[in-house]
Amino acid sequence: MEAFSILAALTGDEAKAASAASSAGFAYGLAAIGPGIGIGYLVGKSVEAMARQPEAAGMVRTTMFLGIAFTEALALIGFVVFILIGL
């Protein structure tokens, strides 16, 4: 709560910089939730598939990396936004 009262007391450019920093943090934090769940689910399912059918492991691994690449993109866009507005 103290942080918020400090934020409220700032004026002008300082307030702008402070709100940019905190919203950058929020942006990246929110952007990380979805991909985190997604990659966890994806890799978990792939491990399950590889354990059930070890002979298909190579194919499952390739597809898993492709899926990770697409899922991860959202988190990375969040990271770019974090850099653009925060730093």
Next chain:
Amino acid sequence: MLALEFPPINELLRWQDIFPTFNKVALIAVLATLVTSVTFLIAARQDGLKAPRGVRNLAETIVEFIEDQIIMPTMGKHGLGWTPFLLSLFMFIYLCNLPGILPFFQFPATARIAIPLFLSLLVWVIFIGVGFKHQGFSYLKNSLFPPGVPGPLYILVAPIEFISTFLVRPFSLTVRLFANMLAGHILLVTFALLTHELIQSDTIALKPVAILPFFMLLFLTAFEVLVGFLQAYIFTILAAVYIGGAAHPDH
């Protein structure tokens, strides 16, 4: 207590010119090209009929990796002609990523957006070119109007397919490689700075604490080796998927 101040992003990324218009990032890119070319030229001079040794052993392992792990699962036998392109793409990206953890370089060249952007534009031009070469103008029809969709839905599907195929693909290829390497570099900088500041701090009690960020730094360095390889692999495999998809449409 601690005089810890994180340097602005420009300071982490901007390097002084070694000589005009040539800085460390350019040096890394040139070195990556030279190392790749020289390695494979030396390997190619050996007699292919004898048992491989030395550099050729390494080169054959890499070529086999590209063929078995990247081309065969995504493009099949027809794609084997793309081995030279995908091989040089993979080696260049990997050798640009690797300096992120090498002493004296300490910076992945792919953390500046110019290199990933150029590479993904190259892949973009190539896969569109391959699409038009193999399918003619029906490439546009095949990629914008995928079969098996009820008629009226094409009003919705065609723009989405256009955006995702022709606009988002190069963008996401660029941002994936760039942001991964930049994030890794910033993480390494953060923990290196923290270790340094804790060791230099005036309070004696804080000095032993420096071991914690130091171990994190070691761990992240090992992690970056993995990330550098994985990002090169993912970039190459996506390029293969895009080219393969343009050469042979889904039915």
